[in-house]
Amino acid sequence: MIQKILVIAILVVALFYLGKQFYDRFFAKETKCDSCAVGQVKIKR
Amino acid sequence: MKIALLGNPNTGKSTVFNLLTGMRQHIGNFPGVTVEKKVGKINVDNEEYELIDFPGTYSIYPRSKDEEVVYRSLCNNQSVNYPDAIIVVVDASNLERNLLFFSQAYDLQLPIMMVLNMTDLAKKKHKEYNLDEIQKLFPEALIVEANARAGMGIDRIQSALLMFKGREGDTFQTEVIAMVDNIAQQEIETEARFKRIASILPSIEVIRLKKDSKSNKLDRILVHPVWGYAIFTFILFILFQFIFEFASIPMDLIDSSFSSLSDFLASSLPNGVFTDLITQGIVPGIGGVVIFIPQIALLFLFIAILEETGYLSRVVFIMDRLVRPFGLNGKSMVPLLSSVACAIPGIMSARTIPDWKERMITIMVAPLMSCSARIPVYTLLIALVIPNKLLLGFISLQGLVLFGLYSLGTFSALGMAVILKLLIKTKKKGFLMLEMPSYKLPSPRNVLIIVWEKVRIFVWDAGKIILAISIVLWVLATYGPGDRMSEAGEKAQIEYSEKGYSEVEVDQYVASVELENSYIGIMGKTIEPIIEPMGYDWKIGISLIASFAAREVFVGSMATIYAVQDDGEANRPLIEKMRSEKRSDGAPVYTLASGVSLMVFYVFAMQCMATLAVVKRETKSWKWPLIQMGYMGVLAYLGAWITFIILS
Secondary structure, three states: OHHHHHHHHHHHHHHHHHHHHHHHHHOOOOOOOOOHHHHOOOOOO | OEEEEEEOOOOOHHHHHHHHHOOOOOOOOOOOOOOOOEEEEEEEOOEEEEEEEOOOOOOOOOOOHHHHHHHHHHOOOOOOOOOOEEEEEEEHHHHHHHHHHHHHHHOOOOOEEEEEEOHHHHHHOOOEEOHHHHHHHOOOOEEEEOEHHHOEOHHHHHHHHOOOOOOOOOOOHHHHHHHOOOHHHHHHHHHHHHHHHHHHHHHHEEEOOOOOHHHHHHHHHHOOOOHHHHHHHHHHHHHHHHHHHHHHHHHHHHHHHHHHHHHHHHHHOOOOHHHHHHHHHHHHHHHHHHOOHHHHHHHHHHHHHHHHHOHHHHHHHHHHHHHHHHOOOHHHHHHHHHHHHOHHHHHHHHHHOOOHHHHHHHHHHHHHOOOOOHHHHHHHHHHHHOOOOEEOOOEEHHHHHHHHHHHHHHHHHHHHHHHHHHHOOOOOOOOOOOOOOOOOOOOHHHHHHHHHHHHHHHHHHHHHHHHHHHHHHHHHHHOOOOOHHHHHHHHHHHHHHHOOOOHHHHHHHHHHHHHHOOHHHHHHHHHHHHHHHHOOOHHHHHHHHHOOOEOOHHHHHHHHHHHHHOOOOOOOOHHHHHHOOEOOOOOEOOOHHHHHHHHHHHHHOOOEHHHHHHHHHHHOOOHHHHHHHHHHHHHHHHHHHHHHHHHO
C-alpha cells in the first residue's frame, strides 16, 4: 500500500513538472526578459 | 551602484565580468556571443556594486536587436538598466576601432572607466600606449591597464571602482536619440569620430604598429578558398572520430554501473511497485542521460578549444562565402554554428541579423543543424546497426556515419534556406562585418568552464524532463485498462508452458505480451500503421512520441520500455536488449535499414519543445513554430521512409 502511494505521489510530481514546463515555455508571461530594455522602456523624443 | 560593462565584441569583456563577479558565463571569440543580459555583484571595501554585462557592440548606434539593448539602456535614463557608471573594456591590440565606441560612451557624461585589456596581445603586435596621453584626451575617465585572460589588473579595476566620480554637463543623448532613425547623420558623425581618432592615435602610440605576422601567416592557410574548407572538414572529421573512439570506455563503464545498480536495488529493496518504479523506470531513465556525458563533454571540449583559439571566427568567414548562394547572410553562420551545440542559443543569436527576412530564414533552418541532444540518439543507433570496424585501417566506420549525419543536417539546412529564400523574398543584400581575433592559446580555465556548463545543463535541465517522462512511461507500461494485461499474461503463460518452453523464455514472452496490452502498448499499437512504412515497431513509436519534448528522451524511454519488458531478468545493457529484439516473424527489429531510417528521422524531425518555445518567443507568433514543426515533420517522415525503402 505504501509503495503504491509513493508511486502515485511521484507520478503526480512528474506530471505537474512536465505540465509546468509546457506552460512556462509556451504560455506564461516572460518574467526573465533578455531584452527588457527594448521591450519595456519607451524612448522619450 | 549599478555599473554597465560595455565594449566591442571580443575584447575580453566576459572574462573581466567573470573575474570581477565570480559568475560564470560563456566566453569566447564568437562575435555576438553575449546576447543575454548578465548581472553580477562585486564587493569592494564593503561597497556593493551591481555589474551588468551588456552585449558587445562596435558603435552606440544599433544595427541589430542585441545592440539596441545597449543603445536604449544608455540613452534613456528611464530605462531599468540605466547605469550609474560605466566600464568600457577596450582591446589594446586594436585601439583605433575600440576608441569609436569608447568616445561615444565618454560623451554620455556618466562616470566612466576604460579597461585597456589584452595588453599582452598588443605587445606581441608591437603596440604600446602612453596612458598619460590617453588620460589627456579623456580627462574625466579612469584608465586601467589589464590582461584579464591572465587574471592581471583585476585588483586595479576593483580599486578604481572606489574612485568613480560624478560628472556634470549635458549628455549627448537628446541629439543621439534624434539621430537614431537617421542613418545618414549617424554615418557623418561616426566618420568624424574616426577621423579624429586617426589624428590622435600617433600621439598615444609609443611604438608604431606592425602587422600581426603570425596570425596573418596562419590566416593565409586557414581562410584560403580551397585549403580553408579542406582543413575545416578535416577538423570536423577528426572530431567525430574522437567522439566515438575515446568516449566508448567511460560509456561502457557507466552503462554497466547502472545495470549493476538496478540489480542491487532490486535485490535489496522490498518487492513492490515502488521498487519496480526505481529499478525499471528511474534508474534506467537516469542512466540514459548520464551515459552520454563523455560524448557531450568531448564535443564541447573541441568546440571550446576551437572557439578559444580564434579559429571559429575564421570558420564563420570562410562559410560566409559558401552560404551566400543559399540566401543566407554571413551573420547567419553564427546562429547556425551555435546550433551544432544547441538550437536555442543559436536561434537567440539570430538577433544579430539586422534584416527581418534573413533572420527568419536563419531561425527556420537552424534546428536542422544537428545539435548535441541528437548525439545520444545517433550514437545509440550507430552502435546498434553500424559495424565497429576500421576503413583503410584507421577510419572508424561509426565515426564516419556520425560525420555523415551532421553533414546531412547541414546540407538540408542550406537546401531549406534556398526554398525559403524563394518563398520569402529579400530586397536588401546582407553583409558580414566580422572581427578576426588574433590566434591565441586556449585558456584551460575557460575551456573547462564551458565544458562543465554544457554538461551541467544537459544533465540537470534535460535530465529532469527525461526523468519525469521516464516515470510517466513506466506507469503507462506497467498498467493497462481493466484486467486486460493480466488476462493476456495468463493466456500467454498457459500457451507457452504447454509448448514446452523454458521458464525464462515463458517469463520473457509473458512480460512482452503484458507490455503490449499496457496503456503504452495500446498507444503504440494504434500508431504502428503510421510508422510501419519507415520500418519501426510500436515500441519505437512510443519513444518517438515521448521524445517530442526532447530528442534525447528517446534513449531514456527505450531504456524504460525494455526494462519493463525484461522484468525478472538480470539487467542487460540497453543495446543488447535492442539487438535481440525480434518481430513476430522472428526477424530482428533493428536492421541497417530501420536503424539508418531512424537516424535520418532524427536528423530532420523537430523533436524539441524548448526550441519551439524559443521560436515562438523570438518571432512573437505561433505561425512560424508551427510551420517549422510541419515542414521538419514532413521531411523526417519522407526522409526516413525513402531511406528504409532504399536500404531494405
